[in-house]
Amino acid sequence: MTSSRAHLRWGILATGGIAHAFTSDLRTAGLSVQAVGSRRKEAADAFAASFEIPSAYGSYEQLVSDPDVDIVYVATPHTLHAEDAMLALEHGKHVLIEKPLTANAREAAAVREAAASRGLLAMEAMWTRYLPHMRRIHELLDAGALGEVRTVFADHTQSLPTDPAHRINALKLGGGALLDLGIYPVSFVCDILGAPTSVLAQARLGETGADTEVATIFTHAGGAVSTTLSSSRAAGPNTAHIVGTDARIDIDRVWYCPTTFRLSAPDGTVIEEFSSRVDGRGMQYQALAAEEIIAAGDRDSAILPIDESVAIMATLDKIRRQIGVRYGADGPDGS
Template sequence: MTDRLRWGILATGGIARLFTNDLTLNGFTVQAVGSRSREAADAFAAKFDIPTAHDSYESLVADPEVDVVYVSTPHPMHAASARLALEAGKHVLVEKPFTVNAREAQELADLAAERGLLILEAMWTRYLPHMVRIREIIADGTLGELRTLIADHTQRLPDDPEHRINALELGGGALLDLGIYPISFAWDLFGAPLTVQTTATFKATGADAQIATIFGYDGDRLATTLSASHTLGPNTASVLGTDARIEIDRVWYTPTTFRVVAPDGSVLEEFRSDVTGRGMHFQAAAVERLVAEGNLTGDVLPIDETVAIMGTLDAIREEIGLRYPGE
């Protein structure tokens, strides 16, 4: 690979801190950070020993020392923030969910292609070692014919109406914050669903509190997901095949353990993750590799697939009657 890319961090919230910590722990070059607040930018730069702090997103993306921008603004600002970076000639990694709808996602994909730049969704789970191994096991045929995916992403988050998770104007709700994980996993294993069935319950703010989906595919395959912001569940996942199954332990979308289990209960393989930090740097390594290769469409999670997943989320919201302000 060529020389390491120089990262710029756009926004300084909790996820940005987790991502930047993983970058610094694993030898990546974090060159600059940008915030709408000088105080926040300076504090973030000091915490992670970042050379340059910018007091606006515009000055961050204009920084000639920055090659790639990581966007971690609230969901409804993802599209505008990513557009800002693309128009400044930077490659972009956008925190999930990529945008709030497929229209915005397609506009970003088109702009990146037009400018000859890479834009990817930061679905970090796809790049984790245990997920890489799971895809290998499935490709090897160990499970036989795939039949079913079962996954939940359930957390007990604040009920405060002002909290981001409950604020529709911030894209709050279980679907975009939590459901994106198991839904993207279903896409990873099975591709585009032929049928989508959804049931949801809502909070007083109008945000979805819990949402259950059933995706149907050809070949007698199903994927079921449950996501909730008001109840903490097992956060495990299972992949069922005709010859064996994979049991992914809590928390399935972070570095964890899994077992491949035969129908008689014998364990065919056990995998344990060995990761420095949280594991969010694997997606950054993919960005750097793709840029070095000149691959501006992606491979583990191609940009066209990200756009299509946003289309599935749109279909889910249409079924349950969920709209965000401004749409």
């Protein structure tokens, strides 16, 4: 990425944990945070005080109506992403929408069309894609360092609260391991191999009907295969691997955060080792990318185009239909 960016004024929509992490990284990178909005004015005030944000609003409508806000980071639960992104777009704001883009592909396509019709950027905040180690991995892939990539596998597994009211277990909030955790490895294998040509999934459902474990097997164009595993009840290795005919890449724990990886020959000889040096969590890279895209006069991310985000949501829809998980926003066919 170049150093040219738009120097946008950010608005933060919602004040939960992910909004705190993102805003902290914006501050680390020296980006401008102009306003925050919450459904509760006291929550917005507290958030604004924590990050020295000039304006705090007790409604999302007030936030997106602020003429001093250029771009809105949508940090609400999954099932509200489409509604809140649409609100910002309707008020002429670019949007960076926390992953997953929406609750299903139908909503994702509607956000895409709304942004395109207004000449605005709508971008999924899959921050992992923008991290330095992932950019180096793509350089190696583009250079043919792995030969033919035959398989990719990754897990995102954590031990999260079992409380039925917690958002990870609440279907009305898009709860379940898949959309919260599994989207990371699903997006990763799509990034490396392209959209799957076939999808097989198995899952375990929890007490609320939300998925607690999901395993997938995908095939991709050219015959490559991939596997992913997500769990909200048990923490696994959280590593990822790309295996080619000439070499493999092993990404260490925690692979979807700034970390190390090794490029190794088939006999195990290490050809290259890469270590990320990142200030903060690393969420600022996606924000910097958004500013660069807008400064260049573009309205889509080359690293994660909106069409690809919609296609990933369609894959997640297929998985949910196979495992029997439905949300209130889903249509009659489960999408």
